[in-house]
Amino acid sequence: MERGSSRLRRLVHEVAKFGAVGGAGLLVNLGVFNLVRHVTDLQVVRASVIATVVAIAFNYVGFRYFTYRDRDRSRRSKELTLFLLFSVVGLVIENGILYAATYGFGWDSPIQSNVFKFLGIGVATLFRFWSYRTWVFRALPAREAVADAESFLEAEAKEKPRTRVVS
Incomplete structure (x- = not known):
């Protein structure tokens, strides 16, 4: 049970x-979106x-050097290729929702555009989280094993009462 708790943590x-x-x-994303809309006529x-x-x-810089900095770095070109592939799928999801709202329903006021952009980002984020952690920033098997062993030993140490020798 403790191992499951460690994995959950x-x-x-x-x-x-x-x-x-x-x-x-x-x-x-939202800042650049609104800046580009305000400054240009795109x-x-x-x-x-x-x-x-x-x-x-x-996000790549943030994920690589903060969120997944402890993950395997030996296959960086494959990692970047997969990151870009899944990011493009997320881009299509995100902007597909905005496209449907704008051109399918005519909802194109600045507020409506931001709401549907935000909604698209949310849906795409769920896909990106799953794909990045599953395929892009893969855990090192040894680190996972060490982390599991450490949590197991910590749990064992907490369960066993220490005996004190009095002289």
Whole structure:
């Protein structure tokens, strides 16, 4: 039971770190989106794609050097290729929702665009979290084993009462 609890703690910690980077990436994404819309006369979805690409670059740095810094680094080119592949799928999900709202339903006011951009980011984030942790930033098997062993030993130490020798 303790091992499951340790895994749950690690997952909660990972989700929190992913969320911190993702939250900063969300601010970058929405900030660039609104800046591009305000400064240029680009269509909504094109402005959104630009913002998403900037956020993807920002997030890669955050995920690699903060959230998943302890993960396998030996296959960096494969990691980057997979990151970009899954990020493009997330880009399509995110901007597909915005596209449907804008061109399918005619919801294209600045508020509506931001709401559907935010909704698209949320749906794409679920996909990205699963794909990044499963395929891109893979855990080192030895680290997982060591972490499990350490949590097991900690649990054992807590369960066994210490005997004190009095002389």
